[in-house]
Every structure is written in structure tokens, then in C-alpha cells.
Amino acid sequence: MADIEKRITDLRRIINHHRRLYHELDRPVISDAEYDALFRELTELEERYPEYSSDDSPTKQAGYKPSDKFKKVRHEVYMGSLTDVFSFSELEDFISKANEEAARPVEFSVEQKIDGLSVSLIYENGYLTEASTRGDGYTGEDVTANIMTIASIPKAIEYKGLLEVRGEVYMPQRSFEELNNRRIDNGEKTFANPRNAAAGSLRQLDARITAERSLDMFAFNIQRCDTVFERHSEGLDFLSSQGFTVIGHNIVSDTEKIETLITDIGESRGSIGYDIDGAVIKADLISERIRLGENLNTPKWAVAYKFPPEEKETILKAIEVNVGRTGVITPYAVFDQVRLAGTNVTKATLHNADFISERDIRVGDTVIVRKAGEIIPEILGVNKSLRPEGSVPFSMPDVCPSCGGKIVRDEGEAAYRCVNPACPAQLHRNIVHFVSTDAMNIVGLGEMIIKSLIDSGLISDFADLYYLKSNDLASLDRMGEKSAANLINSIEASKSRGLDRLIYALGIREVGVKAARSLAVKFRDIEALFSASVDDITSIDDIGGITAGYVREYFDNPKARLITDKLKDAGVVMSLPEAEASDENTLFKGKTFVLTGTLPTMTRSEAAALIEKHGGKVSSSVSKKTDFVVAGDAPGSKLTNAVKLGVTVIDEEKLISMIGS
Numbered sequence: 001m002a003d004i005e006k007r008i009t010d011l012r013r014i015i016n017h018h019r020r021l022y023h024e025l026d027r028p029v030i031s032d033a034e035y036d037a038l039f040r041e042l043t044e045l046e047e048r049y050p051e052y053s054s055d056d057s058p059t060k061q062a063g064y065k066p067s068d069k070f071k072k073v074r075h076e077v078y079m080g081s082l083t084d085v086f087s088f089s090e091l092e093d094f095i096s097k098a099n100e101e102a103a104r105p106v107e108f109s110v111e112q113k114i115d116g117l118s119v120s121l122i123y124e125n126g127y128l129t130e131a132s133t134r135g136d137g138y139t140g141e142d143v144t145a146n147i148m149t150i151a152s153i154p155k156a157i158e159y160k161g162l163l164e165v166r167g168e169v170y171m172p173q174r175s176f177e178e179l180n181n182r183r184i185d186n187g188e189k190t191f192a193n194p195r196n197a198a199a200g201s202l203r204q205l206d207a208r209i210t211a212e213r214s215l216d217m218f219a220f221n222i223q224r225c226d227t228v229f230e231r232h233s234e235g236l237d238f239l240s241s242q243g244f245t246v247i248g249h250n251i252v253s254d255t256e257k258i259e260t261l262i263t264d265i266g267e268s269r270g271s272i273g274y275d276i277d278g279a280v281i282k283a284d285l286i287s288e289r290i291r292l293g294e295n296l297n298t299p300k301w302a303v304a305y306k307f308p309p310e311e312k313e314t315i316l317k318a319i320e321v322n323v324g325r326t327g328v329i330t331p332y333a334v335f336d337q338v339r340l341a342g343t344n345v346t347k348a349t350l351h352n353a354d355f356i357s358e359r360d361i362r363v364g365d366t367v368i369v370r371k372a373g374e375i376i377p378e379i380l381g382v383n384k385s386l387r388p389e390g391s392v393p394f395s396m397p398d399v400c401p402s403c404g405g406k407i408v409r410d411e412g413e414a415a416y417r418c419v420n421p422a423c424p425a426q427l428h429r430n431i432v433h434f435v436s437t438d439a440m441n442i443v444g445l446g447e448m449i450i451k452s453l454i455d456s457g458l459i460s461d462f463a464d465l466y467y468l469k470s471n472d473l474a475s476l477d478r479m480g481e482k483s484a485a486n487l488i489n490s491i492e493a494s495k496s497r498g499l500d501r502l503i504y505a506l507g508i509r510e511v512g513v514k515a516a517r518s519l520a521v522k523f524r525d526i527e528a529l530f531s532a533s534v535d536d537i538t539s540i541d542d543i544g545g546i547t548a549g550y551v552r553e554y555f556d557n558p559k560a561r562l563i564t565d566k567l568k569d570a571g572v573v574m575s576l577p578e579a580e581a582s583d584e585n586t587l588f589k590g591k592t593f594v595l596t597g598t599l600p601t602m603t604r605s606e607a608a609a610l611i612e613k614h615g616g617k618v619s620s621s622v623s624k625k626t627d628f629v630v631a632g633d634a635p636g637s638k639l640t641n642a643v644k645l646g647v648t649v650i651d652e653e654k655l656i657s658m659i660g661s
Helices: 003-024 032-048 088-102 173-185 194-204 207-209 232-241 255-267 284-292 352-357 422-435 447-455 462-467 468-475 481-496 497-505 513-523 526-531 534-538 545-556 558-569 606-614 638-647 652-658
Strands: 072-074 084-086 108-114 117-124 126-132 139-141 161-170 216-225 249-252 276-283 302-307 311-323 328-340 343-349 366-372 378-381 407-409 414-416 594-596 617-619 628-631 648-650
Touching: 003 032, 003 216, 003 462, 003 638, 084 173, 088 255, 088 276, 088 284, 088 302, 108 216, 108 255, 108 352, 117 194, 161 194, 161 648, 194 207, 194 232, 194 534, 216 232, 216 414, 232 249, 232 648, 249 255, 255 276, 276 407, 284 638, 311 497, 311 606, 328 366, 352 378, 378 497, 422 447, 422 462, 422 513, 422 638, 462 481, 468 481, 497 526, 497 606, 513 526, 513 606, 526 545, 534 545, 545 558, 594 606, 594 638, 606 652, 628 638, 628 652, 638 648, 648 652
Parallel strands: 084 302, 594 617, 594 628, 628 648
Antiparallel strands: 072 139, 108 249, 108 276, 117 126, 117 161, 161 216, 276 302, 311 328, 311 366, 328 343, 366 378, 407 414
16 A cells, blocks of 8 residues: 555656646646646546545646736636547546436537637626736636737627636747747747647736737637526637637537547547647536536536647658767658648657668658657658658668768667768757856857858867857847957856866767766876776776777877867866865765756756766666666656665755755
8 A cells, every 4th residue: 555655756856847848837848638648547546545535636626826926816717627538438427427427318418628728707797907918727827918919809898798718829820830839039948839838828927928929719618797697608609709709619418429529529630720729528518517516626518628749641752861979870761741730840859870771761752740758759650551652662872961981880780871071060069068057158159150150160169169259149130249258258167167078078989977087086187087997997887998998099099189288278167076076075975966957046057067076976767776866857767766676856946955055
């Protein structure tokens, strides 16, 4: 029973974490299907073991904690969520129970489930007076100023009585694409899907930003009204007469017809101009809603039928390749555009030649595409029944597409690699890596600026960054004097990042953040690495012979000496302070940590350095030998693996408290 209690506790923590990412931060990292599976497991365990019931369980809550950035609004009518069903058999169980309780066939309204953000709108004396988000169902966020910027929402209506409307704010697909195109042009991070974009746009402190985002809304329910309606559908007709865009609906009682309507709604995805993630089935007669009643935070008179992740077939037009910073040649698919999880997709990684060969993927094939976690496009397979005659198996190119240099495949490796150290594609990606957060963390130096610096001849390696002047940068497109000065300051600040960050930034094959830290602690100065033997390097517990060979190969290259000297002359710190290299602190001796996600106040490399400074070991993967997983935002599969294996999960605050500083 202890295992059951632990699983329930772990599920609550994981679900609450993902609820926060989805509702509060508008940046989910797992798909709806993955979240739903976790939620259902918790629900079933709590039903089977009621002794572990808890009022603060996510199964007994709706929505999310309202942000302190906004004024709070207390809802007069609870804004709950719906129970989800995932199959027609589950839907039939719901309909059967409702019919039995009502003692007659219930008439249901079948509607699209809009993938957006739920809001409440209050009208008094014919005017919109207050708008709020759902929040936790009881208390929401005041977004009245932002709602006022949405053109399709009526600000004044003919009806003069009290009216509270519930609707779903969403971003039309065209608006989403235009927004992301603008963000790309401005060098900003794009939104993953329209739902995240809509939520992030509505919950802005500056209503002018919301006004630029072209949001829209469907009204789908009357929360309160001085006029009484016998049917939900009558209420929707009334809202339509007042100028609201209402959710489309069909009133049926026959189960087979309900399932047909749901199928039709599912088949309309991608062709209606906005995103839906399911269908809503709810009793139309208000009297039957009252009779059927409510669960703790969901009604018994309605359910949401959730659609599985979209899979689309499309024609593979080409297989092209990218050159990575270490010269690895990565193939990717180019196909006819399909719409998946709210975005238009034309490309997907094919990983390596073995992946393509195992699935026998050929140009001209009809391939099956989906978005893994509703974020990353991937090819699931090939519909070989539609394969055109004369298609030929794919083979990797003989020469690098960037420099024309030789491509080789090392024995025992899946990857093909360009071995030309002067390859332009590698130069660009090497510098992108050098300035990245876990490396030298040069803020403001994005890929477009790096490309401009290379194209203009201002830099030929990453050491050249430290010799740039403000006027060099100011001459680039879209780079003003202030931006240039800020970037120069950021480059200057990066000189003192430390030896471990520098070693990682060099981009040595197989040397990640952890290995770089181990090398820094062992050798303490960059000069020592120039003379270190393979045996010296493999004496470090977590560095094997292959990685040691790559380290030795890097420092044997004459170019390494030239770059190192340039970095040293520029004032880049190239040694580890004596106190930091000390091995005296054994607080975490014998303990293995795994870091995952984004920590609140430090990078993962900084957290790793802190753990290792106190005698601990940091591993890249979770196993039964792991003692602690330190989890931040967006932890991914490592957190899930930790829960499965029973590994203790802590956050950054707990780590710091364990150290006592």
C-alpha cells in the first residue's frame, strides 16, 4: 500500500507541475494525450483507494491559480471543467447513465470543443462591465481591458438585464501564422500553437499587445441571466441575437447520431480556420441538467470527447541534409504542407540514415506525419500501397552540402560526418553553441546576427567575438547603437564565465556540461589539457576512452592553440580558482544527481557545479542508482522516469536548503 500512496503523491506532483506549465505559463511540454493519461491514472487510483483522497488533489480542482499580476475576480457562478472521455464506449456509458437517471432519452447538444482560453463576460444595463479568466474556477483574473480590444466581442447589447456569458477566446489560424511570421522577422521566439498564443496574448498587462494579436471568441454558455431559458440551445440563440458569435450545435438523443456528429467534427479539423481538440456533449434541457446534478468540480450532464493526436498523410517531396556543429550530417524530410496541432508543417527530422533505411522511406512516398507531444513533427511510417513506380532507396551524399568536403561514417556510429574543420555550416553552428546559455551565455547574440557577422567577414571563429567593436556591430542590419553597446557589454561579461563553461563552449565531441566540469576540476587550467594524456583524462570517473580520445584530438589540432591564445589575449578566464577546485567538501559524497528542466535562479550547469563542489556526482540519465532528481520547469521524461523508479525528486529550493547556503 505504501507503493500506491507514493504513486498517488508522485502523480499529483507531476500533474500539478504540468497544469502550471499549461495554464499559468502557457508553454506545455507534453501533449494533451500524455497529460490525460496521467490524470486518468490518478483518478482511477483515488477511486480504488479512497483512503488516500485529498481535497488538494488536481482531480478535485479546475483550471489554475490566478496570477498575482492581475486584479482578482470572484466568480458568482463556478467555472468548472468537464469530464473527458476518449472512446465511444466511454461516451456510451455516460449517455446510458444520463438516460437512466433522467428516466428518458436525454437530448444532448453536440458542439465543437474550441482549443482556447475560457472567459466570463458580465453585461449590466446593456454594457460589458467586467471580463475575467476562469482561473481556479472560483477566482479568475480581471482581463476587461484586454477583452475590450477583441473586435468580435460586443461591448454593448440590446438586452438591459444582467447577463453573464461564458466563452472561449482563441486565435484563428491565419492570425497565428501572421503573428509567428512577425516574431521570426523580429528575431523573437515563436509560439508552439494557437492555444498558447491566445492564452499568452489575452493575459498581457499591456492591452495594446492583446489588440495586435487578432483574437476571437465563441460564446458557448449563459452563466447568469435575468431571463430564464428552458433549453441551452435557446440561450445560444438569444446570445446570437445579441451579436455574439456562438458555438455551432446540434440537438440529438440518438447515441449513433451523436457519434456520427463527433466523427464529422473530428474530420473537420484543419479545414475550419481555428483549432478544436474534441467535441462537447451536454444536456440541452436545463431541468435535466438540474436533475442530473454535479460532481465535485465537473457536471454529470456533460462530457468532453477528446480527439487523439492528429496524423496526416502527405507526399514526401525531398530528403535533404543539415550540417551540425560537429560536422554530423542529419537528414530531414520535406513534404507537402499539412496542418498539425495548429501549425502548418512542411519538414520533419529523419534522424540518421539507419532511421530512413529501417522504415524504407523514399522520395515520392506517401508518409504519415504527426507532432510528437504536439510540438515536434515526426514521420511515423510510409503508406507503401501508394508508393509510385520507379522510386529508389535513399543514400547519404558523398560530399558535404555546405563545403563540398569529404563525408565519412565512423565505424560503429549511425552518423555521417563532414571532416572539413573549415566548413562554413560548422562555423555558424560552433559559434551558436559557443554563445549559448550553458556555454559562454552571450545574451543578445542570436543566429541571424552571427550569420551577418560571418557573412560580413567580421569573425572567422568564436575567439573573434572578443575583438569586435561597437561600430562593427552598429554597421549590421537592424543593429542600432544601443543594441550594439549592449551586446559588447554582454561579450565582455562572458569573459569571466569560468573554465568549465569555456571547455563546454569549445564544442569538443561528446563533452557536455558535466564532462566539461569534470575536466575543469581535474586539470584546473586550459594549458594542462594541452599536455594531458588519454590516460590522464580517463582517470576521471565519468569520462571514458572515446571521449578522452576526442579531447586529445581537439587539443592536438594546431587551430586549438591559435584560438586559445586569442581567447587568452582577449582576457577570457581560462583557469579554475583554487578554492573552487578544492575537493574537501564531501556533503554529497557518494550521491548521484540528475538535473532536468529550467531551474528558477540558476542554469543546470551552475547547479551541477554546485553539486560537484560539495562532492556529489551529476549524471545525464535516471537509473535505480540515482539518489536525487532536481526538477525545474519543463522537466520532460527524466521526471517521469524518476517517478517510475521511485527516485527522490527535489526542486532548486530544496537543493539549496540541503547545502545550507
